[in-house]
Structure formats: structure tokens, C-alpha cells
Amino acid sequence: MTQADAARGAGRPAARDEPSGRDEQGGGSTREKILDVALDLFTDQGFDGTSMREIAERLHITKPSIYYHFASKDEILLALHMRVHELTKAPLARLAGQPVTLETWGSALSALLDQMTAQRKLFLMHERNHAALDKLHRTEHDDEHDDLQQRFRQALADPSLSLRDRVRMACSLGAVLGGLFMAGDAFDSVPGPELSSLVKDAVNELVADGGA
Numbered sequence: 001m002t003q004a005d006a007a008r009g010a011g012r013p014a015a016r017d018e019p020s021g022r023d024e025q026g027g028g029s030t031r032e033k034i035l036d037v038a039l040d041l042f043t044d045q046g047f048d049g050t051s052m053r054e055i056a057e058r059l060h061i062t063k064p065s066i067y068y069h070f071a072s073k074d075e076i077l078l079a080l081h082m083r084v085h086e087l088t089k090a091p092l093a094r095l096a097g098q099p100v101t102l103e104t105w106g107s108a109l110s111a112l113l114d115q116m117t118a119q120r121k122l123f124l125m126h127e128r129n130h131a132a133l134d135k136l137h138r139t140e141h142d143d144e145h146d147d148l149q150q151r152f153r154q155a156l157a158d159p160s161l162s163l164r165d166r167v168r169m170a171c172s173l174g175a176v177l178g179g180l181f182m183a184g185d186a187f188d189s190v191p192g193p194e195l196s197s198l199v200k201d202a203v204n205e206l207v208a209d210g211g212a
Contacts, residue, residue, distance in 0.1 A: 031069045033059060035083075038076045043125040047077055047132040077129070078136050083122055087115040092151055100155045105169045106207040109176055110200060116180045117196040123181045124188070172206035175199060 037058045041050040052073055056063045070076045091112035098104060116123060126133065152173070156166050179187070179199040187195050 030059075030061070030065065034066055034069060035076065035079055039080055039121060039125055042077065042080070042129055043121055047073070047129045074136060077132060080122065080125065081133060081136070083119070084126060087119060087122075088112060091115065095151070095155055100158050100161065102165055102168065102207045105155065106172070106203060109172055109203050109207075113176050113180070113196055113199055113203070116176070117192045120180065120192060124185055127181065127185075168206050172203045175202045175206060 034055060038050070038055055041054060041058070050073075052063055052066055055076075056066055070079070091108045094108040094111060095104060156170050158166070161169075176199060179195070179202065190198075
């Protein structure tokens with residue numbers, strides 16, 4: 001081994017602890033599997049009640065294998081939170097490059113609702129771990145969070161829209177967040193498709209252009 005090879009390997013766990021990157025049997029990267037298991041544990045027993053050892057044991061890997069991908073448990077939580085950000089990007093893209101109307105707003109919220117319904121556990125985990133999430137202050141996360149909020153607020157502040165329409169748009173966004181996010185596990189027993197349909201009904205009633 002050359003000195004350059006040794007330098008490249010410094011700071012990493014021993015080769016037996018390094019993940020292969022992809023599970024040949026189950027599919028999916030080791031990193032994503034860590035996040036999926038952490039999501040289950042953080043939802044069921046909370047961020048503070050979950051240890052890195054428990055995550056490793058659930059995956060049948062060693063703790064150094066987890067540290068190869070995440071420097072800390074905080075980084076795992078942040079990565080899960082960033083999944084929420086990813087879910088909002090496609091719906092927001094529907095509002096870009098075209099005039100914002102009640103129709104385009106409703107279409108964007110419908111897409112957001114579909115994404116949120118498919119990832120209900122992610123939002124439940126978020127709701128149950130507010131205190132831990134509030135402690136995460138990372139520049140890259142804060143910048144992206146502010147950008148997403150700003151894009152929603154720009155649409156709601158569009159002077160080309162009537163005040164009536166902008167208020168209805170804001171209330172319809174609240175219907176989506178309240179029905180799936182802020183409600184926590186209040187609707188946990190309701191099947192996803194049924195809950196999605198009910199929330200869409202509420203949104204449609206708010207953004208239906210029935211005149212003043």
C-alpha cells in the first residue's frame with residue numbers, strides 16, 4: 001500500500017465495516033435503508049428514545065457502518081426532514097412559469113396531497129419529534145426551508161389575484177397541512193386513499209371559483 005492509499009483510507013472504518021452501497025438481495029442503498037429504519041424507530045419511540053445501536057441492530061450491521069454514512073443521529077433526523085422538502089418541490093414547480101390562479105393552485109395542492117399521503121409516516125414522525133427538529137440549525141437546511149416558504153408566500157401575495165382568492169388559497173393550504181400533517185395520528189386509522197379523498201374535497205370547496 002502506498003502512502004497515498006493510506007491517506008485516502010484514513011478516518012474511515014475498517015473495510016469489513018464499510019457498507020457495500022447496495023443490498024444485492026433486498027435492493028436499495030445502505031444509506032436509504034438506514035433512513036427507513038430510523039423513520040420507523042423515530043416514529044414509534046421518538047428520536048430521543050432511539051439509539052444508533054438500535055438502528056444498527058435492526059439492519060444487522062455495525063455502528064461504524066452507520067457512521068460511514070451519517071456522522072451523528074442528528075444528521076439522520078435532518079436527512080429525514082429533507083425528504084419533506086423534496087416532496088414539496090414537484091408541487092411547487094407546477095406554480096412556476098405560469099400565472100397563479102385558483103385552478104393552478106388547486107392542482108399544485110392536489111399533487112402535494114398525493115405526495116404527503118404516500119409518505120404519511122414521514123409527516124407523523126415530524127409531528128412527534130418537533131423538539132428534536134427545532135434543535136437542528138444547519139445553514140443549508142434553513143436556506144432551503146426559507147426558500148420554500150418564500151415561494152408559497154409570493155404566490156399568496158400576488159397582487160394580480162383578488163384578496164378573496166388569496167385568502168381561499170391560504171385556507172386551502174391549511175386544509176392540506178392540517179388534515180395530514182398537523183393532525184398527527186388523529187386520522188391514523190383512516191386508509192390513505194380515503195383520507196386523501198376527504199382532504200381533496202375540503203380543498204376543492206375552498207378553491208372552487210364560485211364567484212364572490
